[in-house]
Amino acid sequence: xxxxxxxxxxxxxxxxxxxxxxxxxxxxxxxxxxxxxxxxxxxxxxxxxxxxxxxxxxxxxxxxxxxxxxxxxxxxxxxxxxxxxxxxxxxxxxxxxxxxxxxxxxxxxxxxxx
Amino acid sequence: xxxxxxxxxxxxxxxxxxxxxxxxxxxxxxxxxxxxxxxxxxxxxxxxxxxxxxxxxxxxxxxxxxxxxxxxxxxxxxxxxxxxxxxxxxxxxxxxxxxxxxxxxxxxxxx
Numbered sequence: 001x002x003x004x005x006x007x008x009x010x011x012x013x014x015x016x017x018x019x020x021x022x023x024x025x026x027x028x029x030x031x032x033x034x035x036x037x038x039x040x041x042x043x044x045x046x047x048x049x050x051x052x053x054x055x056x057x058x059x060x061x062x063x064x065x066x067x068x069x070x071x072x073x074x075x076x077x078x079x080x081x082x083x084x085x086x087x088x089x090x091x092x093x094x095x096x097x098x099x100x101x102x103x104x105x106x107x108x109x110x111x112x113x114x
Numbered sequence: 115x116x117x118x119x120x121x122x123x124x125x126x127x128x129x130x131x132x133x134x135x136x137x138x139x140x141x142x143x144x145x146x147x148x149x150x151x152x153x154x155x156x157x158x159x160x161x162x163x164x165x166x167x168x169x170x171x172x173x174x175x176x177x178x179x180x181x182x183x184x185x186x187x188x189x190x191x192x193x194x195x196x197x198x199x200x201x202x203x204x205x206x207x208x209x210x211x212x213x214x215x216x217x218x219x220x221x222x223x224x225x
Binding site: 004031033035042043044045048050055056058090092094101102103104105106107108 | 146148150155156157158159160163203205209210211212213214215216217218
């Protein structure tokens with residue numbers, strides 16, 4: 001089975017721009033979660049989608065948004081980029097079966113905001 | 115807000131020795147705990163998990179211990195190998211979806 005894939009792997013943007021990151025979960029997985037990883041704040045939960053609905057949300061401003069498509073693929077969008085948005089953005093998928101809640105992470109998208 | 119934290123940011127261990135990585139959590143509602151390993155340039159990789167109705171769980175060369183009384187979680191790695199060098203994170207969640215991660219412990223294995 002292919003793992004979680006994220007595109008692009010690296011991205012450079014300037015302040016004020018917006019960006020869209022993509023995540024393809026493991027085949028059959030219906031839950032997709034997004035995390036931001038920075039040296040200062042560590043790994044922080046952004047949001048989680050299940051069956052095209054946002055089920056959980058972290059404490060990030062409204063500039064951070066996401067969505068999930070019917071094939072479980074997910075995108076996250078960050079608008080009006082700030083320097084502090086530079087981070088590794090990680091996506092994780094979960095099967096969400098009975099007792100099967102292990103989150104499998106992708107390699108991440110490294111976003112640099114200049 | 116409540117968070118999960120690791121006691122030590124770095125750990126240096128001799129190859130072949132056992133490693134113990136500690137983590138304290140503060141959310142008493144958490145009932146699912148996971149240890150992840152992250153190597154440079156990669157996403158976190160699941161190592162082992164434990165539910166709050168257990169106090170010990172063993173995997174291959176790894177053991178997780180949970181002490182709910184003092185809200186402490188530990189990961190033991192037996193016979194540490196060079197490939198174990200990585201950053202280790204503990205994570206906890208009350209609902210299986212929204213993980214809260216600790217700051218991480220960087221493990222360096224000395225040859």
